[in-house]
Amino acid sequence: MDQVADTIDWDVLSDDELDAMERKIAAKYMQKFPIGIIAWGFTNTLVWLALWPLVLMDILPLWIAFPIAVLNVTLAYLPSHDAQHSIIARRGQPLRWLNELLGHVSLIPFATPFRYLRHTHMEHHNHANDPDLDPDYDVHASDRLNFFRKHLTKMQPGHTGEEDRYSEALVRTGRSNLMIEAVVVRTLYMLVLYGLALTGYAIEAALLWWIPMHIAQVYIPYYLSWKPHHPGSATGRYKDTEAFRSHLGNVGSSGMQYHVIHHLYPRIPLMDTPAAYRELRPILERKGCNLRGL
Amino acid sequence: MLKNTIQTALRWLFSPLVFSIAFLAPLTTQTLIALELMVPGTPAIIAGLIAGGAFGLMAHFRGSWIWIK
Numbered sequence: 001m002d003q004v005a006d007t008i009d010w011d012v013l014s015d016d017e018l019d020a021m022e023r024k025i026a027a028k029y030m031q032k033f034p035i036g037i038i039a040w041g042f043t044n045t046l047v048w049l050a051l052w053p054l055v056l057m058d059i060l061p062l063w064i065a066f067p068i069a070v071l072n073v074t075l076a077y078l079p080s081h082d083a084q085h086s087i088i089a090r091r092g093q094p095l096r097w098l099n100e101l102l103g104h105v106s107l108i109p110f111a112t113p114f115r116y117l118r119h120t121h122m123e124h125h126n127h128a129n130d131p132d133l134d135p136d137y138d139v140h141a142s143d144r145l146n147f148f149r150k151h152l153t154k155m156q157p158g159h160t161g162e163e164d165r166y167s168e169a170l171v172r173t174g175r176s177n178l179m180i181e182a183v184v185v186r187t188l189y190m191l192v193l194y195g196l197a198l199t200g201y202a203i204e205a206a207l208l209w210w211i212p213m214h215i216a217q218v219y220i221p222y223y224l225s226w227k228p229h230h231p232g233s234a235t236g237r238y239k240d241t242e243a244f245r246s247h248l249g250n251v252g253s254s255g256m257q258y259h260v261i262h263h264l265y266p267r268i269p270l271m272d273t274p275a276a277y278r279e280l281r282p283i284l285e286r287k288g289c290n291l292r293g294l
Numbered sequence: 295m296l297k298n299t300i301q302t303a304l305r306w307l308f309s310p311l312v313f314s315i316a317f318l319a320p321l322t323t324q325t326l327i328a329l330e331l332m333v334p335g336t337p338a339i340i341a342g343l344i345a346g347g348a349f350g351l352m353a354h355f356r357g358s359w360i361w362i363k
Binding site: 152155156157158159183186187190191193194197198200202203205206210 | 328
């Protein structure tokens, strides 16, 4: 790939020149077509759907299907995330249908509606780390242990908190109708669990969906929200997201080591954020981003 | 009127008690049978209902499935 920034002496550039260079590099990556994430989204959902007949007909042992289901449910969010940002195609473009289809289909294992997530996620981008307006603000915790403690608390039936932030964001932006979609999808999820359990497939329902959902609901907020925004005290273009080095590597952390790139340029495909980061790194350093040595 | 009915139905559907009876009880029963700790039949169903129901009642009154609140 042509490196826009290979031979530049960054220290002699003015702020305006750095801005221009940043936009030029980002534009190169925003033009890429994310075929990888499209394949990921559809394949992931198809594999997860295929697990059900394979397990129920005793073709595939449950102990093999369970870890696959955990991966499927955990991997369900990110393809929809690219679609939320209209990375495959924007409104009015020929492949817009594919963008929307990917968004809806990839989220089936995660049992959450696409438009509900898209709209609340846009509010997160607009107000990242704002204690009043960021729908994801509740994820912040002083350390990893506190994150897990907060998460456990949030899962309890008597808890009220993050759901209210999402509802508040939708009401504030005049999209409260999207809450209906969320309720319908979650109701269907519960009814499927109940139906399977009451017809003799409780263990299959638990290992193919219920437990994978719980694992995904920890993993996703941890890597996609808490870690890259920690400590969550700063706002502003170059301050609300930080780079980090994950113990699980870039793949194990779902590419979130480079989440700072996503917040600066949300239309860069997930799979291109590492390359964009490497090229933009000298600029990010000079703009005051906390890159934590990555 | 309709809105209130739907809200009540949903509150009921998502309540710990319903979850414990409709999901955790069968899960407990079927796990006991799968682990060959009990044979299929009424005692296994009752064991599942007692375990699941007790857990659900605790969650209902404490507002938490576990010690943390």
